[in-house]
Amino acid sequence: MISAKNVTMKFDDFVALNQLNCDIPDSCIYGLVGSNGAGKSTFLRLISGVYRPYEGTITADGEPVWENPKVKSRIMYVPDELYFLPQSDMNTMARLYAAVYDSFSTERFRELTATFGLKPDANIGTFSKGMKRQAATILALSVMPKYLFFDETFDGLDPVMRNLVKQVIYSDVCERGTTTIITSHSLRELEDTCDQLALLHKGGIVFESDIQNLKTALFKVQVAFADTFGKERFEGIETLSYAQTGSVATLIVRGDRDTVTGQIRAMQPLLLDVLPLNLEEVFIYEMEALGYAFKDIM
Amino acid sequence: MLVIDKFSRKPIYEQIIEGIEREILTGILAEREQLPSIRELSLKLSINPNTIQKAFIELDRAGVIVTSQGRGCFVAADARMRIREKFIPKIAEIAALAAELAGAGVDEDAVLDAVREAYANHERKETKL
CATH class of the missing domain: 3.40.50.300 (P-loop containing nucleotide triphosphate hydrolases)
Structure with missing residues (x-):
């Protein structure tokens, strides 16, 4: 070692x-x-x-x-x-x-x-x-x-x-x-x-992880609801990034995929897509969460 | 033979797990059969042996394979049943899809027919084997 x-x-x-x-x-x-x-x-x-x-x-x-x-x-x-x-x-x-x-x-x-x-x-x-x-x-x-x-x-x-x-x-x-x-x-x-x-x-390690965990720990959720809603609907879910256009919201979530999917499905969305991220995207969001802008680093 | 897509968003070790499970379900790998060694797979697929090890540990924990110290890994005697258990939660996906189809006004019988046909096709394949 x-x-x-x-x-x-x-x-x-x-x-x-x-x-x-x-x-x-x-x-x-x-x-x-x-x-x-x-x-x-x-x-x-x-x-x-x-x-x-x-x-x-x-x-x-x-x-x-x-x-x-x-x-x-x-x-x-x-x-x-x-x-x-x-x-x-x-x-x-x-x-x-x-x-x-x-x-x-x-x-x-x-x-x-x-x-x-x-x-x-x-x-x-x-x-x-x-x-x-x-x-x-x-x-x-x-x-x-x-x-x-x-x-x-x-x-x-x-x-x-x-x-x-x-x-x-x-x-x-x-x-x-x-x-x-x-x-x-x-x-x-x-x-x-x-x-x-x-x-x-x-000169410092800002981020270290097992590559496989890295890929599964974060994922993207696309969700739409019939009624008007905002970020507050997803309270209790660890969201690294949130964007909404009209009735469709895109979230970057950290957590267990099945649990979170179940949680959101219970809200009865019109549409729900859960997508994995590639390594580059994971890095971008993890770094942003740490307060770095990815484009300054890579 | 396992096929791994290195540029897929799906983690490689998940692809290995799914690939081995698929081989067991289709009978390419028989129950109690010995799996290729980590070294063999690593060289054949050009994949980091630590990643393959991780997939094997995961399969071992799910009871799909059995690791015997010094002798290698074997498909568990009840591997098919174990994998089947893992698939049961997928029924929820059909439910979600059915809800979507219902929302779009697709006829219920058409959906049920599709499910029955898929099952019938599968059985025909099984009997041919």
Whole structure:
């Protein structure tokens, strides 16, 4: 488990992370979304031990990460800006990683380079941007770490490669309980991959939830009545948003779907539609409920 | 084979639950039969194993499947009955729909005929199997 407690990170007087708290359980695929400058990369660099927290503690399996080789040997981090040794090929990089990480699997490295169709003896400098991303991803997956962090890696992969990487991660989750953190600025990118989602904004997690609960906790109700009515008719139902045009009202409701539907049906409406929301809509309404305007954040 | 629509508004784990229940009702999965492992499903459907696990826990709690430590998950011996129980509340939906139809002035017999026909069609299919 990765645990961050009251973590603050400053660069001169710029506060990148402010009193951040979060727990990431084992075998979780954790998605971190946020706009540019929200602190996603800073957070990843902190939990992989690249930065020392200005304040607060970050631990993996109960031990601090900073300057702790034992813990760091279980962590693999694929940064947004990749680094390869000058003029090296993937074999050279594999030897480098194998020297640093005991868990490095040459067998898996061979398998993956073959599956992805990358030449392990070609100069990485001749690779395209997407191929470099693939190369870094293959090397990271070959390390077979307990903790795997990807900084916007998925954004640079084509759909076929993305699916391949996902499958390797899924099989690692099944077999070894690997914990993965993926950052992205696109919600859609993470929606079908992660099981936990956190939204980072101005250096703090404003919102964290299980992705499935997120999708079922809120829903949209469209309802019409014969007589004139207003918002007060729905007292007792937790309404996040209310809009009415003529005799039709649209509500965003939080609660148990069947209970609320029963409650409204008892009012004998002329029309009643209950619709689920997509993740983006859920985010918009949850954020508004917290007092943020979504368009300022994403 | 389960089909999952990742862009549907319906949560994936609900789709998995419904898909497995449908397979049990149609007889694709027999009672007491072993379900594919989480790993197998995860790779085949490209779905997060934690999500599949969650669906399995839910099915286990509803008594539709039985989890045997170390051996995997099996369709419960009385799975069909359990699923049927879950469907009974849906009668309320027919009632609501019937109220709508009545409001629109649709003939009562036409509605009843449609229901009877649906049941007759289903039985014909069953006997063919």
